[in-house]
Amino acid sequence: GAVVSQHPSRVICKSGTSVKIECRSLDFQATTMFWYRQFPKKSLMLMATSNEGSKATYEQGVEKDKFLINHASLTLSTLTVTSAHPEDSSFYICSAKPARTSENNEQFFGPGTRLTVL
């Protein structure tokens, strides 16, 4: 149980286009999902917290108009990178926190999406 999927796993796009990444919790409901960005040999950097039915909370320095987040249901959150540029190339990872109460705030991570902007 507790599987999180991401789609696509890899995407290559031209500069100026928009890219949508989906994060799904397959066997549990997630009221909260998190979007991270990871550069090579670097740690995960939290970009935003996505709550079902409400606006996402963005971390300092993350452009909300650049990275659009929609958490339309308890099992799906999407991240859209708008007008992508080469500096947006990165590994994007989502995680999902189950709706059930958990003292350790357990999160389950997706496999990540490799975005390359040419």
Added chain:
Amino acid sequence: QKEVEQDPGPLSVPEGAIVSLNCTYSNSAFQYFMWYRQYSRKGPELLMYTYSSGNKEDGRFTAQVDKSSKYISLFIRDSQPSDSATYLCALHGSSNTGKLIFGQGTTLQVKP
């Protein structure tokens, strides 16, 4: 000063060795301490979590937390080549936001 410090390595050990991975942190509000394993080009998977100070053992893995020193460790006994991965510590406080603060990750290579 970063909230969480972790030596990125790489750390290379022979098969069967005992591995010690560590993180230090600065915020005494952290109460939940986790270790994640991340294989190349994959998402992190939770290995262990510990609440407050103490030890926790799970098979070949032992997690230790010393809140007085703000120091956490993950020990791997009888290391295997399949343990080769990046290990990230992650911490969060008592709030229910779920926000995790990650260390940089230590790359481990276990040579057969």
